[in-house]
Every structure is written in structure tokens, then in C-alpha cells.
Amino acid sequence: MVPFQTGANNEAYSATPGAETKTPARIGVSLYYRTWRGNTLQFCPACLAEDAVPYFRRSWRLAFVTLCARHGRRLLDRCAACRAPLRFELISLEAASLAVCYRCASDLRAAPATRVKAGQLTERVIQFQERLLRVVEG
Numbered sequence: 001m002v003p004f005q006t007g008a009n010n011e012a013y014s015a016t017p018g019a020e021t022k023t024p025a026r027i028g029v030s031l032y033y034r035t036w037r038g039n040t041l042q043f044c045p046a047c048l049a050e051d052a053v054p055y056f057r058r059s060w061r062l063a064f065v066t067l068c069a070r071h072g073r074r075l076l077d078r079c080a081a082c083r084a085p086l087r088f089e090l091i092s093l094e095a096a097s098l099a100v101c102y103r104c105a106s107d108l109r110a111a112p113a114t115r116v117k118a119g120q121l122t123e124r125v126i127q128f129q130e131r132l133l134r135v136v137e138g
């Protein structure tokens with residue numbers, strides 16, 4: 001029916017049965033996936049270490065949040081051991097928590113501290129983050 005209406009070569013459609021109906025769905029998935037990956041996931045190892053069950057704070061997903069105000073540490077966006085980015089969907093189902101690297105299984109909580117120097121600039125960055133967080137979170 002399609003070749004008849006469009007004049008397209010009959011062979012193109014009969015070669016891969018069902019291809020024309022599967023393609024749009026596949027494109028939809030890959031677009032969604034790419035968008036999702038575009039958001040860098042960050043974390044504070046010290047915050048995760050304090051959790052009974054490690055969880056990732058909503059604020060860590062926001063691009064303007066780069067420091068943990070509580071611990072005075074820079075947020076990390078990858079495994080300190082193998083440099084892999086965070087990919088929750090690839091963590092082994094046998095893993096005990098979300099605070100592990102999907103690639104090398106390192107404990108993210110064990111990442112060495114990248115403490116930022118306390119000072120006027122740090123204070124201002126933290127104040128700036130807090131102010132934006134209040135706006136975002138209402």
C-alpha cells in the first residue's frame with residue numbers, strides 16, 4: 001500500500017518486514033536516552049557516607065550546585081578510581097547500594113576529599129547556591 005501511494009520501490013519495504021513501524025519507536029528511545037544522559041549527576045561522598053541508605057540529593061542534579069555546603073567539598077561527577085561517570089541504570093543488581101561505580105564497583109563514598117578552601121569566595125558560592133535553591137524549590 002505504501003509503495004503504491006508513494007511510488008517508492010516495492011523491494012525497500014519487503015526486504016525488512018515491519019521495519020517501517022519499528023523505526024519511530026527506536027528513535028524515540030534514543031532521543032530520550034541522550035537527553036537524560038546530558039544531565040550530569042553529581043554527588044558529595046561525605047553526604048553519601050552519612051546516609052544509612054545512600055541516596056542522591058535532588059539538588060546535586062542542578063548545574064549551579066558545585067559545592068556541598070555541609071562538608072565544604074566540591075561535588076564529584078565521576079568515579080574517583082576509574083573516572084567513569086555515574087550511570088545508575090548500569091549498576092549491577094547485586095550491588096548493595098547506589099553508592100558504587102557501575103564500572104569498577106568502587107565505593108563512591110571512599111572518594112578522596114576535594115575540600116575547597118574556606119574563604120570569602122567559597123562563602124559567596126554557597127550563598128549563591130542556597131539562594132538559587134530557594135527559588136527552584138519554592
Ligand SMILES: [Zn+2]
Nearest residue numbers: 044047068071
Ligand atoms: Zn556533603
Ligand SMILES: [Zn+2]
Nearest residue numbers: 079082101104
Ligand atoms: Zn569506577
